Amino acid sequence: MDKAQSTELLFELSQPGRRCHRLPESDVPAPAAAELLPRHQLRSTPLPLPEVAESDVIRHYVNLSTRNMCIDTNFYPLGSCTMKYNPKRHERLAGLPGLANLHPLQTDASVQGMLEILYDMQAYLAEIAGLPMVSLQPAAGAQGELSALLVAAAYFKEKGQKRTKVLIPDSAHGTNPASAVIAGFEVITVKSAAGALVDLNDLKAKLDDQAAVFMITNPNTCGIFEKQILDITRMMHERGALVYLDGANMNAILGKSRPGDFGADMMHYNVHKTFTGPHGAGGPGSGPIAVRDFLGPYLPAPLVAKNSDGSFYLDHDRPKSIGRVRSFFGNVGILLRGYFYLRTLGPQGLTEVSEQAVLNANYLLARLKDVYEVPNGPRCMHEFVASAKYLRRDKKISAMDIGKRLLDYGFHAPTVYFPLTVPEALMIEPTETESKETLDRFAETMIRIQNEDPAMLHQAPHTLPISRPDEVRAAREPILKWTPPQHAS
Ligand SMILES: Cc1ncc(COP(=O)(O)O)c(C=O)c1O
Structure with missing residues:
Protein backbone atom coordinates (compact mmCIF):
# COMPACT_ATOMS: atom_id res chain seq x y z
CA MET A 1 0.00 0.00 0.00
CA ASP A 2 1.18 3.50 -0.80
CA LYS A 3 2.53 5.32 2.23
CA ALA A 4 -0.20 7.97 2.11
CA GLN A 5 -2.89 5.27 2.00
CA SER A 6 -1.59 3.49 5.06
CA THR A 7 -2.83 4.11 8.56
CA GLU A 8 -0.09 6.66 9.24
CA LEU A 9 -1.18 9.94 10.72
CA LEU A 10 -0.40 13.20 8.97
CA PHE A 11 2.08 13.88 11.74
CA GLU A 12 3.91 10.71 10.78
CA LEU A 13 3.90 11.62 7.07
CA SER A 14 5.38 15.02 7.89
CA GLN A 15 8.64 16.07 6.16
CA PRO A 16 10.45 19.29 7.18
CA GLY A 17 9.72 22.14 4.79
CA ARG A 18 6.95 20.36 2.83
CA ARG A 19 3.95 22.61 2.16
CA CYS A 20 0.43 22.46 0.66
CA HIS A 21 0.87 25.78 -1.10
CA ARG A 22 3.17 28.76 -1.06
CA LEU A 23 1.76 32.25 -0.77
CA PRO A 24 3.71 35.20 -2.19
CA GLU A 25 5.61 37.20 0.39
CA SER A 26 3.29 39.74 1.98
CA ASP A 27 4.18 43.36 1.22
CA VAL A 28 2.27 44.56 4.29
CA PRO A 29 4.67 45.04 7.15
CA ALA A 30 3.78 42.57 9.91
CA PRO A 31 3.27 44.08 13.33
CA ALA A 32 5.56 42.73 15.98
CA ALA A 33 3.90 39.78 17.69
CA ALA A 34 4.14 41.54 21.03
CA GLU A 35 1.92 44.32 19.66
CA LEU A 36 -0.85 41.80 19.04
CA LEU A 37 -0.72 39.78 22.24
CA PRO A 38 0.74 40.34 25.70
CA ARG A 39 4.19 38.79 25.90
CA HIS A 40 3.18 36.14 28.46
CA GLN A 41 0.57 34.80 26.03
CA LEU A 42 3.04 34.34 23.19
CA ARG A 43 4.21 30.85 22.30
CA SER A 44 7.91 30.39 22.87
CA THR A 45 8.38 27.53 20.39
CA PRO A 46 6.56 27.00 17.06
CA LEU A 47 3.64 24.54 17.04
CA PRO A 48 4.74 21.10 15.81
CA LEU A 49 2.20 20.98 12.95
CA PRO A 50 2.56 18.32 10.24
CA GLU A 51 4.41 19.53 7.15
CA VAL A 52 2.75 17.79 4.21
CA ALA A 53 1.80 18.25 0.55
CA GLU A 54 -1.80 18.88 -0.50
CA SER A 55 -1.99 15.41 -2.04
CA ASP A 56 -0.95 13.86 1.29
CA VAL A 57 -3.79 15.64 3.06
CA ILE A 58 -6.42 14.81 0.44
CA ARG A 59 -5.44 11.14 0.20
CA HIS A 60 -5.26 10.81 3.94
CA TYR A 61 -8.79 12.09 4.52
CA VAL A 62 -10.39 10.50 1.47
CA ASN A 63 -8.91 7.13 2.43
CA LEU A 64 -10.10 7.53 5.99
CA SER A 65 -13.60 8.40 4.77
CA THR A 66 -13.80 5.18 2.72
CA ARG A 67 -13.23 3.14 5.86
CA ASN A 68 -16.47 4.34 7.34
CA MET A 69 -19.50 2.10 7.20
CA CYS A 70 -22.45 4.44 7.05
CA ILE A 71 -26.05 4.63 5.92
CA ASP A 72 -24.94 6.22 2.62
CA THR A 73 -22.78 3.21 1.79
CA ASN A 74 -24.29 0.17 3.50
CA PHE A 75 -27.44 -1.42 4.90
CA TYR A 76 -27.45 -0.51 8.59
CA PRO A 77 -30.05 -2.53 10.54
CA LEU A 78 -29.05 -1.17 13.96
CA GLY A 79 -32.09 -1.95 16.10
CA SER A 80 -33.37 0.80 18.41
CA CYS A 81 -31.20 3.32 16.57
CA THR A 82 -33.40 3.65 13.45
CA MET A 83 -30.65 4.27 10.92
CA LYS A 84 -32.85 5.27 8.02
CA TYR A 85 -31.56 6.95 4.91
CA ASN A 86 -31.11 10.73 5.29
CA PRO A 87 -32.60 12.41 2.20
CA LYS A 88 -30.06 14.75 0.62
CA ARG A 89 -32.80 17.22 -0.28
CA HIS A 90 -33.26 17.97 3.41
CA GLU A 91 -29.53 18.47 3.85
CA ARG A 92 -29.64 21.08 1.08
CA LEU A 93 -32.70 22.82 2.52
CA ALA A 94 -31.27 22.92 6.04
CA GLY A 95 -28.10 24.42 4.55
CA LEU A 96 -29.88 27.33 2.82
CA PRO A 97 -27.99 30.50 3.76
CA GLY A 98 -31.14 32.14 5.18
CA LEU A 99 -31.29 29.33 7.73
CA ALA A 100 -27.73 28.16 8.20
CA ASN A 101 -26.18 31.64 8.52
CA LEU A 102 -28.43 32.97 11.27
CA HIS A 103 -26.81 33.94 14.53
CA PRO A 104 -28.56 32.59 17.64
CA LEU A 105 -28.29 35.99 19.35
CA GLN A 106 -30.25 37.82 16.63
CA THR A 107 -33.42 39.57 17.74
CA ASP A 108 -36.76 37.79 17.38
CA ALA A 109 -37.80 40.37 14.78
CA SER A 110 -34.84 39.48 12.55
CA VAL A 111 -35.40 35.68 12.64
CA GLN A 112 -39.14 35.48 11.99
CA GLY A 113 -38.76 32.78 9.33
CA MET A 114 -36.80 30.50 11.63
CA LEU A 115 -39.21 31.12 14.51
CA GLU A 116 -42.14 30.25 12.26
CA ILE A 117 -40.48 26.96 11.30
CA LEU A 118 -39.83 26.12 14.95
CA TYR A 119 -43.37 27.13 15.93
CA ASP A 120 -44.79 24.87 13.24
CA MET A 121 -42.44 22.08 14.31
CA GLN A 122 -43.80 22.36 17.87
CA ALA A 123 -47.32 22.06 16.44
CA TYR A 124 -46.49 19.04 14.22
CA LEU A 125 -44.83 17.18 17.06
CA ALA A 126 -47.79 17.97 19.33
CA GLU A 127 -50.19 16.60 16.71
CA ILE A 128 -48.21 13.39 16.13
CA ALA A 129 -47.89 12.81 19.88
CA GLY A 130 -51.45 13.71 20.80
CA LEU A 131 -49.90 15.89 23.51
CA PRO A 132 -50.38 19.65 23.09
CA MET A 133 -47.29 21.30 24.64
CA VAL A 134 -43.81 20.85 23.12
CA SER A 135 -40.29 21.97 23.97
CA LEU A 136 -37.71 21.62 21.19
CA GLN A 137 -34.73 22.22 23.47
CA PRO A 138 -33.41 18.79 24.52
CA ALA A 139 -30.41 17.79 22.44
CA ALA A 140 -31.03 14.02 22.39
CA GLY A 141 -33.49 11.38 23.52
CA ALA A 142 -31.68 10.90 26.81
CA GLN A 143 -31.81 14.62 27.55
CA GLY A 144 -35.50 14.62 26.65
CA GLU A 145 -36.06 11.89 29.24
CA LEU A 146 -34.20 13.87 31.88
CA SER A 147 -36.03 17.11 31.02
CA ALA A 148 -39.45 15.44 31.20
CA LEU A 149 -38.63 13.82 34.54
CA LEU A 150 -37.58 17.24 35.87
CA VAL A 151 -40.92 18.57 34.62
CA ALA A 152 -42.68 15.75 36.52
CA ALA A 153 -40.65 16.52 39.66
CA ALA A 154 -41.58 20.23 39.45
CA TYR A 155 -45.25 19.31 38.96
CA PHE A 156 -45.38 17.02 42.01
CA LYS A 157 -43.42 19.52 44.08
CA GLU A 158 -45.96 22.22 43.34
CA LYS A 159 -48.78 19.84 44.23
CA GLY A 160 -47.02 19.17 47.53
CA GLN A 161 -46.71 15.44 46.80
CA LYS A 162 -43.59 13.55 47.80
CA ARG A 163 -43.18 10.98 45.07
CA THR A 164 -39.72 9.50 44.92
CA LYS A 165 -39.93 6.50 42.60
CA VAL A 166 -39.75 5.96 38.86
CA LEU A 167 -40.88 2.52 37.64
CA ILE A 168 -39.13 1.15 34.56
CA PRO A 169 -39.49 -2.23 32.74
CA ASP A 170 -36.40 -4.45 32.72
CA SER A 171 -36.29 -4.32 28.91
CA ALA A 172 -35.88 -0.50 28.86
CA HIS A 173 -33.00 1.34 27.27
CA GLY A 174 -30.23 2.14 29.75
CA THR A 175 -30.83 5.87 29.41
CA ASN A 176 -34.24 5.49 31.17
CA PRO A 177 -32.87 4.49 34.59
CA ALA A 178 -29.89 6.80 34.15
CA SER A 179 -32.19 9.79 33.52
CA ALA A 180 -34.38 8.87 36.51
CA VAL A 181 -31.38 8.72 38.83
CA ILE A 182 -29.98 12.02 37.55
CA ALA A 183 -33.40 13.62 38.10
CA GLY A 184 -33.21 12.48 41.74
CA PHE A 185 -35.61 9.51 41.68
CA GLU A 186 -35.23 5.98 42.95
CA VAL A 187 -35.53 3.40 40.12
CA ILE A 188 -37.88 0.45 40.61
CA THR A 189 -37.48 -2.24 37.96
CA VAL A 190 -40.63 -3.95 36.67
CA LYS A 191 -40.26 -7.44 35.23
CA SER A 192 -41.27 -8.53 31.74
CA ALA A 193 -43.73 -11.39 31.41
CA ALA A 194 -44.01 -13.97 28.63
CA GLY A 195 -44.03 -12.39 25.19
CA ALA A 196 -41.79 -9.51 26.37
CA LEU A 197 -44.74 -7.47 27.66
CA VAL A 198 -44.74 -5.65 30.99
CA ASP A 199 -45.66 -8.06 33.81
CA LEU A 200 -48.85 -6.43 35.12
CA ASN A 201 -48.75 -8.36 38.39
CA ASP A 202 -45.23 -7.17 39.09
CA LEU A 203 -46.24 -3.62 38.18
CA LYS A 204 -49.23 -3.79 40.55
CA ALA A 205 -47.05 -5.16 43.33
CA LYS A 206 -44.53 -2.33 42.97
CA LEU A 207 -46.96 0.53 42.42
CA ASP A 208 -47.57 2.65 45.51
CA ASP A 209 -48.26 6.29 46.39
CA GLN A 210 -44.57 7.09 46.11
CA ALA A 211 -44.60 6.34 42.39
CA ALA A 212 -44.06 9.49 40.34
CA VAL A 213 -43.66 8.15 36.81
CA PHE A 214 -43.83 4.91 34.86
CA MET A 215 -41.44 5.05 31.88
CA ILE A 216 -42.55 2.79 29.10
CA THR A 217 -41.28 2.24 25.56
CA ASN A 218 -44.05 1.35 23.13
CA PRO A 219 -43.48 -0.58 20.94
CA ASN A 220 -41.02 -1.91 23.48
CA THR A 221 -37.37 -2.68 22.85
CA CYS A 222 -38.28 -6.21 21.71
CA GLY A 223 -40.34 -4.67 18.90
CA ILE A 224 -43.65 -5.70 20.49
CA PHE A 225 -46.59 -3.36 20.98
CA GLU A 226 -47.60 -3.27 24.66
CA LYS A 227 -51.21 -4.28 24.09
CA GLN A 228 -52.07 -3.75 27.77
CA ILE A 229 -51.09 -0.11 27.49
CA LEU A 230 -54.58 1.20 28.32
CA ASP A 231 -54.70 -0.91 31.51
CA ILE A 232 -51.21 0.27 32.42
CA THR A 233 -51.89 3.97 31.94
CA ARG A 234 -55.23 3.72 33.79
CA MET A 235 -53.55 1.91 36.67
CA MET A 236 -50.88 4.63 36.95
CA PHE A 275 -37.24 12.05 11.24
CA THR A 276 -33.90 11.31 9.53
CA GLY A 277 -31.34 13.56 11.17
CA PRO A 278 -27.94 12.04 10.35
CA HIS A 279 -26.62 10.64 13.63
CA GLY A 280 -24.13 7.84 13.19
CA ALA A 281 -21.02 8.06 15.35
CA GLY A 282 -22.61 9.83 18.25
CA GLY A 283 -24.40 12.99 17.24
CA PRO A 284 -25.74 15.57 16.92
CA GLY A 285 -29.23 14.70 18.10
CA SER A 286 -32.49 16.32 18.97
CA GLY A 287 -34.92 15.05 21.59
CA PRO A 288 -37.97 17.36 21.85
CA ILE A 289 -40.52 16.54 24.53
CA ALA A 290 -44.31 16.72 24.33
CA VAL A 291 -46.52 16.88 27.43
CA ARG A 292 -50.13 17.33 28.50
CA ASP A 293 -51.51 20.82 29.09
CA PHE A 294 -51.20 20.68 32.87
CA LEU A 295 -47.45 19.95 32.54
CA GLY A 296 -46.87 22.71 29.98
CA PRO A 297 -46.00 25.45 32.49
CA TYR A 298 -42.96 23.45 33.70
CA LEU A 299 -41.42 22.86 30.24
CA PRO A 300 -37.94 24.25 29.57
CA ALA A 301 -38.21 27.91 28.58
CA PRO A 302 -38.34 29.66 26.20
CA LEU A 303 -41.01 28.18 23.94
CA VAL A 304 -41.73 29.64 20.52
CA ALA A 305 -45.04 31.54 20.63
CA LYS A 306 -47.24 33.55 18.25
CA ASN A 307 -48.54 37.09 18.77
CA SER A 308 -52.07 38.05 17.83
CA ASP A 309 -50.65 39.93 14.81
CA GLY A 310 -49.19 36.68 13.46
CA SER A 311 -45.56 37.43 14.37
CA PHE A 312 -43.46 34.99 16.40
CA TYR A 313 -41.43 35.43 19.60
CA LEU A 314 -39.51 33.49 22.16
CA ASP A 315 -41.67 33.26 25.26
CA HIS A 316 -39.41 33.62 28.29
CA ASP A 317 -42.24 34.59 30.61
CA ARG A 318 -42.77 31.13 32.04
CA PRO A 319 -42.31 31.43 35.79
CA LYS A 320 -42.85 27.73 36.60
CA SER A 321 -40.41 26.49 33.93
CA ILE A 322 -37.61 24.13 34.94
CA GLY A 323 -35.36 26.58 33.03
CA ARG A 324 -33.13 25.99 30.06
CA VAL A 325 -31.76 22.52 29.33
CA ARG A 326 -29.91 23.54 26.17
CA SER A 327 -28.52 26.77 24.80
CA PHE A 328 -30.57 28.81 22.31
CA PHE A 329 -33.32 26.85 20.50
CA GLY A 330 -31.87 23.34 20.77
CA ASN A 331 -30.04 21.58 17.94
CA VAL A 332 -31.68 23.61 15.20
CA GLY A 333 -29.78 21.94 12.35
CA ILE A 334 -31.38 18.60 13.21
CA LEU A 335 -34.80 20.13 13.92
CA LEU A 336 -34.72 21.66 10.44
CA ARG A 337 -34.05 18.30 8.80
CA GLY A 338 -36.94 16.83 10.79
CA TYR A 339 -39.19 19.72 9.78
CA PHE A 340 -38.42 19.24 6.08
CA TYR A 341 -38.96 15.51 6.44
CA LEU A 342 -42.42 16.11 7.93
CA ARG A 343 -43.31 18.72 5.31
CA THR A 344 -42.13 16.43 2.50
CA LEU A 345 -44.16 13.44 3.64
CA GLY A 346 -47.29 14.99 5.14
CA PRO A 347 -49.73 12.95 7.27
CA GLN A 348 -50.37 10.29 4.63
CA GLY A 349 -46.66 9.85 3.93
CA LEU A 350 -45.90 9.44 7.63
CA THR A 351 -48.48 6.72 7.93
CA GLU A 352 -46.91 4.92 4.99
CA VAL A 353 -43.49 5.21 6.67
CA SER A 354 -44.61 3.18 9.68
CA GLU A 355 -46.53 0.69 7.53
CA GLN A 356 -43.47 0.06 5.38
CA ALA A 357 -41.12 -0.08 8.39
CA VAL A 358 -43.32 -2.71 10.05
CA LEU A 359 -43.72 -4.66 6.81
CA ASN A 360 -39.96 -4.73 6.20
CA ALA A 361 -39.24 -5.91 9.74
CA ASN A 362 -41.85 -8.66 9.51
CA TYR A 363 -40.50 -9.77 6.15
CA LEU A 364 -37.01 -10.19 7.61
CA LEU A 365 -38.40 -11.90 10.69
CA ALA A 366 -40.27 -14.38 8.53
CA ARG A 367 -37.13 -15.12 6.50
CA LEU A 368 -34.93 -15.65 9.56
CA LYS A 369 -37.15 -17.23 12.20
CA ASP A 370 -36.50 -20.84 11.18
CA VAL A 371 -32.76 -20.36 11.43
CA TYR A 372 -32.37 -17.92 14.32
CA GLU A 373 -34.47 -18.20 17.42
CA VAL A 374 -36.90 -15.27 17.70
CA PRO A 375 -38.14 -15.61 21.27
CA ASN A 376 -41.02 -13.14 21.12
CA GLY A 377 -43.17 -14.66 18.44
CA PRO A 378 -43.76 -14.65 14.73
CA ARG A 379 -44.83 -10.99 14.42
CA CYS A 380 -43.18 -7.71 15.32
CA MET A 381 -43.52 -3.99 14.87
CA HIS A 382 -40.63 -2.05 13.27
CA GLU A 383 -37.86 -4.26 14.68
CA PHE A 384 -37.37 -7.69 16.21
CA VAL A 385 -34.89 -9.37 18.48
CA ALA A 386 -33.36 -12.65 17.35
CA SER A 387 -31.18 -14.72 19.64
CA ALA A 388 -27.96 -16.63 18.96
CA LYS A 389 -28.47 -18.56 22.24
CA TYR A 390 -28.66 -22.00 20.58
CA LEU A 391 -25.89 -21.22 18.10
CA ARG A 392 -23.72 -20.32 21.04
CA ARG A 393 -24.62 -23.52 22.89
CA ASP A 394 -24.30 -25.87 19.91
CA LYS A 395 -21.59 -24.29 17.75
CA LYS A 396 -19.94 -21.71 20.03
CA ILE A 397 -21.01 -18.93 17.63
CA SER A 398 -21.94 -15.74 19.49
CA ALA A 399 -24.07 -12.74 18.56
CA MET A 400 -20.83 -10.76 18.39
CA ASP A 401 -19.32 -13.25 15.89
CA ILE A 402 -22.37 -12.85 13.65
CA GLY A 403 -22.33 -9.06 13.89
CA LYS A 404 -18.62 -8.95 13.05
CA ARG A 405 -18.93 -11.37 10.14
CA LEU A 406 -21.75 -9.32 8.60
CA LEU A 407 -19.20 -6.52 8.12
CA ASP A 408 -17.23 -8.80 5.76
CA TYR A 409 -20.33 -9.06 3.59
CA GLY A 410 -20.89 -5.28 3.53
CA PHE A 411 -23.64 -5.01 6.15
CA HIS A 412 -23.47 -2.99 9.33
CA ALA A 413 -24.09 -5.22 12.35
CA PRO A 414 -27.47 -5.19 14.10
CA THR A 415 -27.51 -4.01 17.71
CA VAL A 416 -26.11 -6.85 19.80
CA TYR A 417 -26.61 -7.79 23.46
CA PHE A 418 -29.56 -5.40 23.88
CA PRO A 419 -32.19 -5.67 25.26
CA LEU A 420 -30.65 -7.40 28.25
CA THR A 421 -33.71 -9.62 28.67
CA VAL A 422 -32.78 -11.67 25.56
CA PRO A 423 -29.57 -13.74 25.71
CA GLU A 424 -27.19 -13.31 22.74
CA ALA A 425 -29.56 -10.69 21.36
CA LEU A 426 -29.40 -9.52 17.74
CA MET A 427 -31.79 -6.61 17.42
CA ILE A 428 -32.66 -6.02 13.79
CA GLU A 429 -34.36 -2.89 12.44
CA PRO A 430 -34.38 -2.64 8.65
CA THR A 431 -36.44 0.61 8.48
CA GLU A 432 -38.78 1.58 5.67
CA THR A 433 -36.08 2.84 3.35
CA GLU A 434 -34.71 -0.55 2.27
CA SER A 435 -35.75 -2.52 -0.82
CA LYS A 436 -36.84 -6.15 -0.87
CA GLU A 437 -33.60 -7.00 -2.72
CA THR A 438 -31.49 -5.58 0.12
CA LEU A 439 -33.57 -7.40 2.72
CA ASP A 440 -33.18 -10.66 0.77
CA ARG A 441 -29.41 -10.27 0.50
CA PHE A 442 -29.21 -9.59 4.23
CA ALA A 443 -31.40 -12.59 5.12
CA GLU A 444 -29.39 -14.90 2.86
CA THR A 445 -26.16 -13.66 4.42
CA MET A 446 -27.47 -14.23 7.94
CA ILE A 447 -28.50 -17.77 6.98
CA ARG A 448 -25.12 -18.43 5.40
CA ILE A 449 -23.08 -17.13 8.34
CA GLN A 450 -24.52 -19.56 10.88
CA ASN A 451 -23.24 -22.42 8.71
CA GLU A 452 -19.71 -21.04 8.48
CA ASP A 453 -16.68 -22.37 10.33
CA PRO A 454 -16.93 -21.15 13.96
CA ALA A 455 -13.14 -20.76 14.27
CA MET A 456 -13.14 -18.44 11.25
CA LEU A 457 -16.12 -16.50 12.65
CA HIS A 458 -14.31 -15.89 15.94
CA GLN A 459 -11.68 -13.90 13.99
CA ALA A 460 -14.13 -11.94 11.78
CA PRO A 461 -14.14 -9.44 10.19
CA HIS A 462 -11.39 -10.49 7.78
CA THR A 463 -11.76 -7.81 5.11
CA LEU A 464 -11.62 -4.59 7.12
CA PRO A 465 -8.55 -2.61 8.16
CA ILE A 466 -9.43 -3.08 11.83
CA SER A 467 -10.82 -6.39 13.03
CA ARG A 468 -11.69 -6.64 16.72
CA PRO A 469 -10.70 -3.56 18.67
CA ASP A 470 -10.86 -3.75 22.45
CA GLU A 471 -14.18 -1.91 22.64
CA VAL A 472 -14.31 -1.64 26.42
CA ARG A 473 -10.83 -0.16 26.57
CA ALA A 474 -11.58 2.15 23.63
CA ALA A 475 -14.62 3.48 25.51
CA ARG A 476 -12.96 3.76 28.89
CA GLU A 477 -9.50 4.93 27.87
CA PRO A 478 -10.00 6.83 24.62
CA ILE A 479 -6.81 8.25 23.13
CA LEU A 480 -8.05 11.51 21.69
CA LYS A 481 -4.84 13.28 20.80
CA TRP A 482 -1.59 12.46 19.09
CA THR A 483 1.47 12.29 21.25
CA PRO A 484 4.87 12.67 19.54
CA PRO A 485 6.79 9.37 19.81
CA GLN A 486 9.52 10.96 21.92
CA HIS A 487 6.88 11.89 24.53
CA ALA A 488 4.89 8.64 24.45
CA SER A 489 5.45 6.49 27.52
C1 LIG B 1 -35.30 2.94 23.33
C2 LIG B 1 -34.35 4.11 23.43
N1 LIG B 1 -34.60 5.06 24.34
C3 LIG B 1 -33.79 6.14 24.47
C4 LIG B 1 -32.67 6.30 23.68
C5 LIG B 1 -31.78 7.49 23.90
O1 LIG B 1 -31.78 8.33 22.79
P1 LIG B 1 -30.51 9.22 22.41
O2 LIG B 1 -29.48 8.29 21.87
O3 LIG B 1 -31.01 10.19 21.40
O4 LIG B 1 -30.05 9.90 23.67
C6 LIG B 1 -32.37 5.31 22.72
C7 LIG B 1 -31.14 5.45 21.89
O5 LIG B 1 -30.60 4.57 21.31
C8 LIG B 1 -33.24 4.20 22.58
O6 LIG B 1 -33.00 3.26 21.67
Missing part, protein backbone atom coordinates in the same frame (compact mmCIF):
# COMPACT_ATOMS: atom_id res chain seq x y z
CA HIS A 237 -53.36 7.50 36.76
CA GLU A 238 -55.58 5.94 39.42
CA ARG A 239 -52.59 6.15 41.78
CA GLY A 240 -51.86 9.75 40.76
CA ALA A 241 -48.66 8.85 38.87
CA LEU A 242 -47.66 10.02 35.39
CA VAL A 243 -46.80 7.92 32.35
CA TYR A 244 -43.72 8.70 30.26
CA LEU A 245 -43.43 7.31 26.75
CA ASP A 246 -39.92 6.72 25.46
CA GLY A 247 -40.53 7.70 21.84
CA ALA A 248 -37.40 6.14 20.33
CA ASN A 249 -39.65 3.64 18.55
CA MET A 250 -42.12 6.12 17.08
CA ASN A 251 -41.16 4.88 13.61
CA ALA A 252 -43.50 1.95 14.18
CA ILE A 253 -46.63 3.94 14.99
CA LEU A 254 -46.42 7.27 13.14
CA GLY A 255 -49.89 8.27 12.06
CA LYS A 256 -51.34 5.04 13.49
CA SER A 257 -51.40 5.48 17.20
CA ARG A 258 -50.72 8.51 19.40
CA PRO A 259 -49.05 8.28 22.81
CA GLY A 260 -51.43 10.92 24.21
CA ASP A 261 -54.38 8.79 23.06
CA PHE A 262 -53.13 5.68 24.84
CA GLY A 263 -52.58 7.56 28.08
CA ALA A 264 -48.99 8.87 28.04
CA ASP A 265 -48.59 12.23 29.78
CA MET A 266 -45.10 13.00 28.50
CA MET A 267 -42.83 11.68 25.77
CA HIS A 268 -39.66 12.42 23.86
CA TYR A 269 -38.94 12.13 20.16
CA ASN A 270 -35.62 11.18 18.68
CA VAL A 271 -35.73 13.53 15.68
CA HIS A 272 -32.36 12.19 14.56
CA LYS A 273 -33.85 8.69 14.24
CA THR A 274 -37.55 8.97 13.43
